Amino acid sequence: MQVEIAENVKSKLRKALKAAGSREIGGVMMGEQIAPGHFRVIDLSIDSQTGGKAHFVRDSGAHSEALEAFFLRTGHQYDRFNYLGEWHSHPRFSVTPSSQDVSSMIDLVEGERGIEFAVLLIVRLRWWRKLTLSCTLFCRNASPSAIDILESSS
Known part of the structure; x- marks a missing residue:
């Protein structure tokens, strides 16, 4: 699988990460399928309130609203535009998933x-x-x- 991140999403991330400082923040990612196995992150929700210095658990209510708004904007074309996954920051640590990160994501897909x-x-x-x-x-x-992150073409 390959993932690219649209430039406007990178800008949105930079701004949110600057504002959060050393607190972890995160949310959900919405993507567009470009080709089989190739996705572009085109939007994401940001929960900048619930994170701590070494922990983030997202509030599902706000992110459900963001997903609904995304589906409305994209005409409910779920085969092309859909939920892609989760994101969060590690402002003080490596960007390697922690054991808690891995456990949470396995629980999600299982x-x-x-x-x-x-x-x-x-x-x-x-x-x-x-x-x-x-x-x-x-x-x-x-x-x-691990997934390859491609340079965005948008």
Whole structure:
């Protein structure tokens, strides 16, 4: 699988990460399928309130509203535009998923919600401008695997 992140999304991330400082923040990612196995993150929700210095758990209510607004904007074309996964920051740590991150994502795809796969994006802002990123794929009945992050064509 390959994922790219639209430039406007990167800008949105930089702004939110700057404002959050050393607190972890996060949300959900919405994507567009460009080709089989190739997705572009075109929007994301931001929960800048519930994070702490070393922990983030998103408030599902606000993110459900963001998803509904996204589906409305994209004409409910779920085969092309859909939920892609979760994201959060590690402002003080490596962008490698923690054991808690991995456990949460496995619970998501192995749960009863019918989610076959989900991507976890972990971000860190360095020097107030440079984004450091990791992207991991979680699929039902499979081990997590690293995903290539492509330069965005948009």
